[in-house]
Amino acid sequence: MIDRDAMRDFYDDYYTTLDDVRLEEWPAFFTENCLYRVIPRENFEAGYTLSTIFAESRGMLIDRVMGVTKTQMFAPRYYRRFPGPLRIVSRDGDSVRTRHNLLVVQTLIDKKTDIVLSAVCHDLIIPDEDRLRFRERIVVFDSEMIPNSLIYPA
Amino acid sequence: MNTISRIWPDDANGKVPYWVYSDPDIYAAELQRIWYGPHWLFCALEAEIPNVGDFKTTTLGERPVIVVRSAPTEVSVVENRCAHRGVKFCQARKGHVKDLLCPYHQWNYSLRGDLQGAPFRRGVRGQGGMPPDFDPKNHSLRKLKVEVVNGLVWATFSDETPPFRDYLGERFWQHYTRVYDGRKLEVLGYNRQHIPGNWKLMQENIKDPYHASLLHVFFVTFGLFRADQKSATEVDPTGRHGILISRTGKQEVNDVTSTMRNYKNDIRLADPRILDVVKEFPDDDAVGMITVFPSVVLQQNINSLSIRSIVPTGPGGFDFHWTHWCYADDTPEMRLRRTRQANLFGPAGFVSADDGEIIAMSQEGFAKSPDEDGLVIMGGRDIESVDHMVTEVGIRGMYRYWREVMGPL
Numbered sequence: 001m002i003d004r005d006a007m008r009d010f011y012d013d014y015y016t017t018l019d020d021v022r023l024e025e026w027p028a029f030f031t032e033n034c035l036y037r038v039i040p041r042e043n044f045e046a047g048y049t050l051s052t053i054f055a056e057s058r059g060m061l062i063d064r065v066m067g068v069t070k071t072q073m074f075a076p077r078y079y080r081r082f083p084g085p086l087r088i089v090s091r092d093g094d095s096v097r098t099r100h101n102l103l104v105v106q107t108l109i110d111k112k113t114d115i116v117l118s119a120v121c122h123d124l125i126i127p128d129e130d131r132l133r134f135r136e137r138i139v140v141f142d143s144e145m146i147p148n149s150l151i152y153p154a
Numbered sequence: 155m156n157t158i159s160r161i162w163p164d165d166a167n168g169k170v171p172y173w174v175y176s177d178p179d180i181y182a183a184e185l186q187r188i189w190y191g192p193h194w195l196f197c198a199l200e201a202e203i204p205n206v207g208d209f210k211t212t213t214l215g216e217r218p219v220i221v222v223r224s225a226p227t228e229v230s231v232v233e234n235r236c237a238h239r240g241v242k243f244c245q246a247r248k249g250h251v252k253d254l255l256c257p258y259h260q261w262n263y264s265l266r267g268d269l270q271g272a273p274f275r276r277g278v279r280g281q282g283g284m285p286p287d288f289d290p291k292n293h294s295l296r297k298l299k300v301e302v303v304n305g306l307v308w309a310t311f312s313d314e315t316p317p318f319r320d321y322l323g324e325r326f327w328q329h330y331t332r333v334y335d336g337r338k339l340e341v342l343g344y345n346r347q348h349i350p351g352n353w354k355l356m357q358e359n360i361k362d363p364y365h366a367s368l369l370h371v372f373f374v375t376f377g378l379f380r381a382d383q384k385s386a387t388e389v390d391p392t393g394r395h396g397i398l399i400s401r402t403g404k405q406e407v408n409d410v411t412s413t414m415r416n417y418k419n420d421i422r423l424a425d426p427r428i429l430d431v432v433k434e435f436p437d438d439d440a441v442g443m444i445t446v447f448p449s450v451v452l453q454q455n456i457n458s459l460s461i462r463s464i465v466p467t468g469p470g471g472f473d474f475h476w477t478h479w480c481y482a483d484d485t486p487e488m489r490l491r492r493t494r495q496a497n498l499f500g501p502a503g504f505v506s507a508d509d510g511e512i513i514a515m516s517q518e519g520f521a522k523s524p525d526e527d528g529l530v531i532m533g534g535r536d537i538e539s540v541d542h543m544v545t546e547v548g549i550r551g552m553y554r555y556w557r558e559v560m561g562p563l
Contacts, residue, residue, distance in 0.1 A: 038502070042247065043343040050343025050478045050493055053502045059425030064497075067504040070421055071371035074511045145473060146347040148510045150502040 002096050002132060007086065007125065010132040011100075015081045018153060023069060026153060027061035031126065031133045034058060038117070038139045038154050052141075052150055061153075068151060078107045079116070079152045095126040095135065102139065104154055106147070117141040117154055158183060162563045167550045168531040173524035174553075175352035175517065180560070181469040187559050188448050189215030189466070190311040194321050196450040196463050197221045197231055197300075197307040199479060201339050202248070207265065210248045213465045213473070214309065214449070218242050219298065220254065221307055224265035229302050231309040232267035232295040254295070267295035304334040306461070322446070323390045329397050329444055332435060333454050338482035342492060345476040345500035351513035353448075353466040354552070356474065359509050360443050360451045361396040361548025363387050364532050369512060371416045372504040376429060377403035378456065379441055380417075381543055382410035388539035393551030394447035400543065402431070402440040402456070428494050431456045447552065457488070458495040470517055474510075476500050 017025050030036065038053040055061050084101035091097075104117040119141035126135045139154045158180065163169040174180060189195070195214045198221045202210050209222035211234055218234035236243050236256040243256035253270065254263040262271040269290040277283025298309040301318045308318055319327050349356065359365070366379050373379040385400040411417040423429065431440065434457060444452040451462040459480065465473040478496055480489050499506045520526065530553075533545030537554055540547060557563040 040344060040346070046341075046343075048341065048343035049489075050345075050496055052345055052500055054493060054497055056427070056494070057425045059423075060428070060497075062424040063428070066421055066423075067372060070418065071375065071504060073369060073371075073508045075515065144346060146345075146501040148347060148349055148501065148514055149507045151507060 002094065002125065002127060006132060007096065011083060011086065015083060019080055023065045026065060027058045029134055030058050030061055031128050031135050032058050034134060035136045036061060038141065041140050041142050044140045053153065064153065074149060074151050075108055077151065080105050095124060098123045098125065102154060114147045116147060116150060118143050119154065158560065158563065162557060163527050167535040167537065167554065168529065169527040170530055170553055171527050172520035174354065176469050176521045176524050178469055183560060185215050191559065192312040192315040193448055194308040194310050194315060194318055196461060197309050199339055199341060199477060200302055200305050200307055201341060203229065207250045207252060209251060211244055211246065216466060220244050222265050229300055229307050230266045231298040231300050236261055237269060237293040237295055263295050267297050269293045304331065304336050305339040306334060322395065326390050326395050329442065332442065339479050340482045342478040342480050342489065347474050347501040347510060348471060349474050349510045349513050350471045351517035352469055353464050353472040355513045355516055356464050356472065357445050357447065357552060358549050359513065360445045361552060362546060363398045363543030364546055367543055368416060369508050370505045371418060374414060374416050375405060375418045375421060377405055382408060385543045386539065386541045387543055387545050387547055389537060389548055389551035392555050393537055394555040396445045396548035396551060398441065398443040399439050400441040401438055428497055430491060456495055457491050458499060459492065460499060470521060
C-alpha cells in the first residue's frame with residue numbers, strides 16, 4: 001500500500017522538477033501507457049475530451065518536451081506551481097486516486113506575475129518499476145482566459 | 155463618427171503604418187465601420203443550440219449577444235442588453251430558457267427578442283405605471299440579421315450587409331463549402347486565450363504563409379507546411395478574405411530545407427500518432443486556412459478542424475475563442491485523431507503557441523512607434539492570388555480593403 005508520506009514525496013519531487021524546468025525528467029513520472037490532460041473546465045463538464053494539452057503515452061510526453069525545447073518559440077518566463085492539500089479519494093489494490101487544487105503562476109521579463117491556471121488535479125498513482133508513477137493525471141482548469149500561452153506542463 | 159487624421163504611407167500596398175495597431179481613435183472607428191458595419195461575424199455552431207430555447211452567449215466586436223434557437227428552423231441573435239436600463243442580463247455561457255428575462259425589473263422578452271412583459275406597466279393600485287405612450291413594440295432587444303450556413307451561425311449589425319454567399323464571393327464560397335458541405339457538425343471542445351496584440355495581427359497571421367514556413371519549426375520539420383510544398387495563397391476580389399492552401403511533404407533534406415535554419419532533421423517523434431493523418435477531402439490539399447474578415451479563422455489543418463473567433467478588447471488585445479469540431483458521423487477513431495492533432499493548436503499548441511507569442515512581441519515592438527511603417531512586399535506589391543507561399547499578398551489585400559472601409563485613406 002502506498003503510504004501518505006511516499007505520495008507526498010512523489011508530489012514534492014514532481015513539482016520541484018517542473019518548477020526547476022528539468023523537463024527531460026518529467027515524462028518519467030508517468031507510466032509507459034498513461035493519460036495526461038490539461039483541460040478547460042467547460043470541456044470536462046460537458047464530457048468533451050478536447051484538451052489544451054493531451055497525451056496518451058509517455059512517448060507523447062517526451063514529444064511535448066521536444067516540442068517545447070526544440071521547436072516552439074516563446075518569450076522567456078518562470079513558472080511556479082502551488083499545489084493545495086492532497087486528498088486521497090479512493091484506493092484500489094496498489095493504486096490510489098487523489099485530488100488537489102493547483103495554482104500555476106508565470107512571470108515574464110519586466111512583467112507582473114500572472115495566474116496561468118487555477119485548477120484541480122484528478123490523479124491516479126500506481127507503483128511501477130520500484131517507484132511511484134502517474135497512470136492518469138487530469139488537470140481541470142477554471143481559468144476562462146489563458147494569458148496568451150500555456151508553455152510548460154502542469 | 156470620429157474623423158481619421160492619419161495619413162497612409164506613399165507606398166500604399168507595400169507598407170502598413172504602425173498606428174493601425176495602437177491608435178484608440180482608429181480602434182473606435184474600426185468597431186463602428188468594420189465590426190458593426192456591413193460584415194458577417196461568426197456566432198456559433200448550429201449544433202451548440204439544437205433545441206428551441208437553447209442559447210449561448212458570445213461577443214461580437216465588443217458587444218455581448220445571445221444566440222438562441224427561436225424556432226425549430228430559426229436562430230435569432232439579439233444584443234445581451236436589456237432595453238430598459240442596459241443590463242447584460244444573461245450571464246450564463248449556455249443554457250435552455252423559455253424566454254429571455256432581465257433580473258433587474260423582470261422585463262421579459264420572447265426568444266426572438268420582442269418585449270412581452272414589463273411588470274407594473276399599468277401601475278399598482280392606481281399608482282405609477284408607464285405613461286400612455288409606452289409601446290412594447292418600441293422596446294425589443296436589438297436584433298441582428300442572421301444566416302445559418304451549413305451548420306454555422308453568422309450575424310451582422312448592419313442592414314446593408316450582402317447575403318453571406320455574396321459576402322464570401324463565388325471562389326471563397328467553394329472553399330467554404332469544401333469543409334462546411336452541409337453535413338451535421340458536432341463540438342469537440344473549446345480553448346480560450348487572451349492575446350495581448352491588436353486583433354488584425356491574428357488575421358494577418360493566417361494570411362501570411364511566409365512566416366508559417368519559418369517560425370513554426372514543428373510544421374517545417376515534419377513537412378506539414380513548408381515553402382517547398384505545393385501550395386497557394388488566395389485573396390478574394392475585395393482583398394478582405396484569404397486562404398492558405400498546402401499539401402504535406404516529408405521530413406527530408408532537399409534544396410529548400412537545407413537552407414532553412416529552423417529545419418531540424420535530427421528530431422524524431424517518440425509517439426508519432428499525432429501525425430497519423432488521413433485524407434478526407436476529395437482534393438489533395440492537406441491544409442486550408444480561411445480567414446473570413448473580420449472575425450474568424452476557419453481551420454482545416456490536416457484532420458484538425460476548428461473555428462477561431464476574434465473578440466477585440468481594445469487596440470492592444472483580443473480574446474481568441476477556439477471551437478474544435480468534428481462531423482456528426484465521424485467514427486470514434488476519427489474523433490480521437492482530431493483530438494490528438496489539436497495538440498498542434500490552441501494556447502499550448504506546438505504551432506499556435508508560437509503565433510500568440512509573436513503577436514504579443516509584435517505589439518510590444520511597434521505600439522510606441524505609431525509613425526513608423528512595417529513592410530509587406532514579399533512577393534511584390536500586387537494583390538492577386540498566387541500558387542506559392544512566399545508572399546505577403548494576403549496582408550496587402552486586407553489593408554487595401556481596410557483603407558476603403560475606414561477612409562478612404
